[in-house]
Amino acid sequence: MAFEDLLGDPVIQKYLHELVGPTGMPVAAAPPDGEVTDEELAEELGLELNDVRRALFILYENDLATYRRVRDEDSGWLTYLWTFEYDNIPENLEEEMHRLLDALEERQEYEQNHEFYLCEVCSIRFEFGEAMDFGFECPECGSPLESMENNRLVDAMNRRVGELREELNADVTG
Amino acid sequence: MSATDLEADLTEDERRGLELIRETRGIHQSDFWKQLDIGSRKGSRIAERLAETGLIKRSDTVYEGHNTYFLEPAARDLEFSLLMAGDMLSPYIGEEEIDPKSDAFSQWLMNLAYDEY
Numbered sequence: 209m210a211f212e213d214l215l216g217d218p219v220i221q222k223y224l225h226e227l228v229g230p231t232g233m234p235v236a237a238a239p240p241d242g243e244v245t246d247e248e249l250a251e252e253l254g255l256e257l258n259d260v261r262r263a264l265f266i267l268y269e270n271d272l273a274t275y276r277r278v279r280d281e282d283s284g285w286l287t288y289l290w291t292f293e294y295d296n297i298p299e300n301l302e303e304e305m306h307r308l309l310d311a312l313e314e315r316q317e318y319e320q321n322h323e324f325y326l327c328e329v330c331s332i333r334f335e336f337g338e339a340m341d342f343g344f345e346c347p348e349c350g351s352p353l354e355s356m357e358n359n360r361l362v363d364a365m366n367r368r369v370g371e372l373r374e375e376l377n378a379d380v381t382g
Numbered sequence: 383m384s385a386t387d388l389e390a391d392l393t394e395d396e397r398r399g400l401e402l403i404r405e406t407r408g409i410h411q412s413d414f415w416k417q418l419d420i421g422s423r424k425g426s427r428i429a430e431r432l433a434e435t436g437l438i439k440r441s442d443t444v445y446e447g448h449n450t451y452f453l454e455p456a457a458r459d460l461e462f463s464l465l466m467a468g469d470m471l472s473p474y475i476g477e478e479e480i481d482p483k484s485d486a487f488s489q490w491l492m493n494l495a496y497d498e499y
Contacts, residue, residue, distance in 0.1 A: 213386075219462040222471045298457035304465055307480055308472045314482040315491070364495035368464065375461050377408040380452050381441055 210241045211294040220297055223304075227270055231255075232263030239292035243276070246288060264290055271296045302376070309372040316365050325353040385458060388435045395420065399428045403438050408454035410445045429453055468497030 214220050215237065224236040234253045250260045267273035275288045325339035326332070327346035334342070334353060344353045373379060392400065398418055403409060409417070415425025429451060433440035436456055443452040465472045470493050473486035481487070 214458075217462065219465060219471070222466075223462075223475060226471055226475050298460065301462050301465065302457040302460055304472055304475055305460065305462075307474050308465060311474060311480045311482045311487060315487065318483065361491055361495045364499050365491065367499060368467075368494060371461075372464050375407070375464060377452065377454050380408065380443060381454070 210239050210292065211297075214294055214297055215239075219301070223297070223301065227272075228263045228266050231259045232266065235260055235263035236267060239294060243289040243291050246290065249290075267292070270300065272300070305372055305376055309369065309376065309378065312365055312369050312372070316362070316369060319358050319362050319365065324356045324358055326356040327351055327353055385437065385456075388437060392432075395424070396428050396431060399425075400432055400437055403432070403453050404455050404459060408452060410443070411440075411451040411453055412445060412448065414453055466498075467491070467494035469493075 221237070225233055228236045234255060235249060238253070240249075246257060246260050246264060249255070249264075250257045253260070264273055264275075268275065272294060273290055273292050275290045278287050278289060279285070280287060323336040325334045325336065325344065327334075327349065329351045330346055330348045332346065332348065333356065339353045342353070345351070346353060389397070389400070395418070399414065402414065402417060411425065411429055412422075414429060415422050418425060418428075420428075429438070429440055432438045432453075438456055439454050440451045441454075443450060445452075465475075467490045470490050473484065473490050474480050
């Protein structure tokens, strides 16, 4: 198996699982050295050919696999030879860290500039304007809506934004 | 060639340079050669070579009024666990669009505030 150092990272395992799902995971978790056909993989892993193809295609869409088509001279059929390109995983995750940072910064502003009200029975949160429209009563159950502090959420966001900016050197490289 | 093989090929000074960049998590080239106690031209050559091998990233920047480079570790050295909140991965993975107000992201933030920190 190739890329063992990368696959030893639990975050990378989770990332692959998120992309290909549980049925595709046997394909994603055990990339062979060199080229391989979908049929070889299906046989080796004891999987349906369709599940193998689906996983390979998702990896391809995420720049984590490439293929080469070869025509069999006797049968005239096309064979797809796949190569796993897991060296691209770190760059993909770096990109995800930037996307997460963008989302956090946008959400940070929203959380800091709004007041929230909570229905403690239904655990639903409303913005001040919504709560006022409902007369400060939960539209689901009629309980009174209580003013809600979001300090803990904001503190957690500030902390992770700081950690991400530092790790990505966002203040220097933008 | 794997990153480990590339590292095995480095000279002693290049290895020291790589270590410094990893330790600092990012450094300007004008500080880099000073800290390594080598000349600026040699520092520049080392940084160039490390960037060519992909072991570091090197980008143009202005620092203290001068054009220089910023040297930082390659993506594979990043702390990917910053994508996690508790045992939940960033909800934007595999998604085209980022919606900062989505329920999935709210859940991620609750995990962050109440599980992780």
